[in-house]
Amino acid sequence: MKCNVRLSIDGELAHEEEKEVTLFKSEKEAWKDMTEKVSGGA
C-alpha cells in the first residue's frame, strides 16, 4: 500500500511522490514500531 505525498515550498509544488505505507493491525504493534523509530533516530 502507498500514499501520495505532495511537498510545497513557498506555495509552489516542489516534489510529489508515492510513499510506502506500513499497516498495523493493533495499536500495540504500531506503538512498538513508533518507539523503535524514536530511539533509532531518522
Added chain:
Amino acid sequence: MPLRGRGRGLPDWTREVKYPTILSPKQQEWSVLLEFKKTDGSDNRIPPFSIASTNVYTVPEGYRLLLKGAMCSMTGEHDMPLNAWCKIWLVITTPGFLGDRYFIRSDALTFVPSQEIKEGHSLYVYLHNKSSEYASATVNLIGVLESTRG
C-alpha cells in the same frame, strides 16, 4: 509608490503593492499534503481497524523545520465523513513522540510555540482507522523551513 504597466486589455497602469511577509529571508513556507485514497489503478484506503504509517519528511542538511500546524480528515466508503473516532499520531524521531490526538471526521492542530525538527530528523504520521469501513484520509501539515547557515 511605483507604477507598473499591466499589459494588453488591462488598465495602462496600476499601483504596485508589496505585501508584508512574516518570514525572514532565511525562511520558506513549507507544507505537505498526504493522501490515502482509492484511484482507478490502486486502492490506498486504510483498511478497517488498522493503522497506516508513513514517513512524511526528512529535514535536509542545513535546515530546520518549524512545524506550525496540521489538519486531518477521514471519509468512509460512501465519501461521507467517517462517523467514528479516529486517531492521529505525529512522531518526530528526535525529541520523540509529538502528539496523540483522537478526532471524529476532521481536526485541526496548532503548535504554539512551533515544534522544531532538526536537520536529518524525520516526521512520521500514524493514522488509526477505528471504524469498520475502508477510510480515505488526508493530512495537511504546515510549517516554516529555515536555513541554519549564515
